[in-house]
Amino acid sequence: MKLSLDTSGLTEVRADALILGRHTDDAKLTPALAAVDKKLGGLLSKVMAAEKFEGKIGQVSHVHTDGRLRAARVLVAGLGPKKDSGAEAVRRAASAAARRARDLGARSAAAYLAAEGVPARARAQATVEGAVLGTYRFDKYLKEKSPKRLDSLVVSEPERRSQAAAENGMRAGETWAAATCLARDLVNEPANVVTPAYLARRAQEIARAGRLGLKVLERADCARLGMGAYVGVAQGSHEPPKFIHLTYKPKGRARKRVVVIGKGITFDSGGLDLKPADGMYRMKDDMSGAAAVLGLFQALPKLALPVEVHGLIAATENMPSGTAQRPGDVVRAMNGLTIEIGNTDAEGRLTLADALAYAAKEIKPDEMLDLATLTGAIVIALGMGLSGVFATDDGLAGRVLGAAEAAGEKMWRLPLHDEYKEGLKSDIADLNNISSQRGGGAIVAGLFMRDFTGGRPWAHLDIAGTAFTERELPLGPKGGTGVGVRTLLAYLSALAGKR
Ligand code: BES
Ligand code: MN
Ligand code: ZN
Numbered sequence: 001m002k003l004s005l006d007t008s009g010l011t012e013v014r015a016d017a018l019i020l021g022r023h024t025d026d027a028k029l030t031p032a033l034a035a036v037d038k039k040l041g042g043l044l045s046k047v048m049a050a051e052k053f054e055g056k057i058g059q060v061s062h063v064h065t066d067g068r069l070r071a072a073r074v075l076v077a078g079l080g081p082k083k084d085s086g087a088e089a090v091r092r093a094a095s096a097a098a099r100r101a102r103d104l105g106a107r108s109a110a111a112y113l114a115a116e117g118v119p120a121r122a123r124a125q126a127t128v129e130g131a132v133l134g135t136y137r138f139d140k141y142l143k144e145k146s147p148k149r150l151d152s153l154v155v156s157e158p159e160r161r162s163q164a165a166a167e168n169g170m171r172a173g174e175t176w177a178a179a180t181c182l183a184r185d186l187v188n189e190p191a192n193v194v195t196p197a198y199l200a201r202r203a204q205e206i207a208r209a210g211r212l213g214l215k216v217l218e219r220a221d222c223a224r225l226g227m228g229a230y231v232g233v234a235q236g237s238h239e240p241p242k243f244i245h246l247t248y249k250p251k252g253r254a255r256k257r258v259v260v261i262g263k264g265i266t267f268d269s270g271g272l273d274l275k276p277a278d279g280m281y282r283m284k285d286d287m288s289g290a291a292a293v294l295g296l297f298q299a300l301p302k303l304a305l306p307v308e309v310h311g312l313i314a315a316t317e318n319m320p321s322g323t324a325q326r327p328g329d330v331v332r333a334m335n336g337l338t339i340e341i342g343n344t345d346a347e348g349r350l351t352l353a354d355a356l357a358y359a360a361k362e363i364k365p366d367e368m369l370d371l372a373t374l375t376g377a378i379v380i381a382l383g384m385g386l387s388g389v390f391a392t393d394d395g396l397a398g399r400v401l402g403a404a405e406a407a408g409e410k411m412w413r414l415p416l417h418d419e420y421k422e423g424l425k426s427d428i429a430d431l432n433n434i435s436s437q438r439g440g441g442a443i444v445a446g447l448f449m450r451d452f453t454g455g456r457p458w459a460h461l462d463i464a465g466t467a468f469t470e471r472e473l474p475l476g477p478k479g480g481t482g483v484g485v486r487t488l489l490a491y492l493s494a495l496a497g498k499r
Helices: 031-039 043-050 087-103 120-134 160-188 196-210 219-225 228-234 283-303 348-363 376-382 394-407 418-424 441-450 485-495
Strands: 002-006 017-022 060-064 073-078 108-112 152-156 213-217 242-248 257-262 264-268 308-318 330-332 338-340 367-372 387-391 411-413 458-462
Touching (some): 002 160, 017 031, 017 087, 043 060, 043 073, 060 087, 087 120, 108 120, 120 152, 120 160, 160 283, 160 485, 196 213, 196 242, 196 264, 196 283, 196 308, 213 219, 219 228, 228 308, 228 330, 228 348, 242 283, 257 283, 257 348, 257 485, 264 283, 264 348, 283 367, 308 348, 348 367, 348 441, 367 485, 376 387, 376 441, 387 394, 394 411, 394 458, 394 485, 441 458
Parallel strands (some): 017 073, 017 108, 257 308, 257 367, 264 308, 367 458, 387 411
Antiparallel strands (some): 387 458
16 A cells, blocks of 8 residues: 655545544534535535444444545544544544445545544554555455555645654554564465465565574474474474574664564474364464564564564474374473473474573573464463463563553463463473363463573463454454564564654
8 A cells, every 4th residue: 555644634635535533422523524524515414414423433434525625535434432542443443444445446545533642653653554454455366356445545644743753653554564464464375385485485585675684494403403392393294394583683782682483383283183174274374473473574674673683483384194293202392301292283382492492592582472373272261352461570461461552452461370380290201292181271381381481581472362363353354363463563662662
């Protein structure tokens, strides 16, 4: 989507659709709506009354202007009640209105979504995020693609003194939304395309374009480093594993060194503990954490944050075969701990264990975060609307939750309850990869991984319920959601002291 800023005034913008906002409790027409309504001889207020437009989030009313305004149509988007106002209200209003504009056949739109208490920069950023994410489509494999698409968006900022802020917000929104769309594309692509080698190639493109550091470790390199847990998962597949290590270093001194790890199982069949058909069908999305990391690294060079960031993806398939890992096998992870394989379908924690151990030993970060479609149990606990957050450090947990809130991604913290570690005991190894006790599966997976963090502050995001959606959401269609990308960007921006 082509973006530009316009300060010429709302009655002057030329576009197929002019998008304006309204809260449920805006007493009368806002000044912007009143000015437009006057030009239209009161048509807008009449239509809103007739359609019982209340200003709820997601609601959109529209009129054709029949030449009485430079814009061909006016769309009014609900911003919800003022007490709930914030960037997310702007995103959702922008998304709903951009979808409506597109479906009406508009190719260009101009938007001014003045929500209570949202300053110009945040407003511009949220407007772009909402419009781009809301109209996202994954149609590359369709012969008949919809001809309706919104090609350009003008962010209107009538306040002249807010022009620079709006420009910055618009560009940030563009970067954040593009990073999210990259993650969505990677998740939506099938597993016969997105292999570990494919992820490594995409990492290479991103590294080249952004002048980032990149190291890709092959199977033998990983074995030499002692990553027996990761290599064990990979041994059942014909697709060679790729351990991807991206590095972003700021120009000046870094305020912090952060590691971000994404689970990168390009297809999870379960291995010899094979999943039933229903449970296996969607398992191309088991690399959603990796997709979020790649999205993040596409954005980082454009944002120039003063933080050193390392991205790790232990990419592999989890397949059954004559060479596959067996239930009951024992492997040794990079930190020396031995693991008995209680279930080959608990493979994510094995790959993440070695990624965490590698990070602690080779990178020595101040903080580590991982994103993983890790457990069915988190879907039982929190459903499809919330990601689970686990952390060994309360400050880190607070910053992650704050970033998620700012990004509009819903997350909820769960405890790393020490007593459940008992269930991970093995008779012949230091740990079993599954618990002998029932319940609390998402917590148990977190406790397992904690043993590989080398005691460094660590947060784990279980995105099994939120990485993929079976129904349309306010900010996107069915399919990959790109969850985590914007939370990570908000998190790192806040560390850098700018958002
Ligand atoms: N990738 C799955 C988790 C998953 C389940 C993601 C549903 C998305 C939707 C993970 O590798 C897995 O298979 N976990 C098992 C662990 C069990 C064997 C301890 C699970 O949750 O059933
Ligand atoms: Mn699995
Ligand atoms: Zn998995």
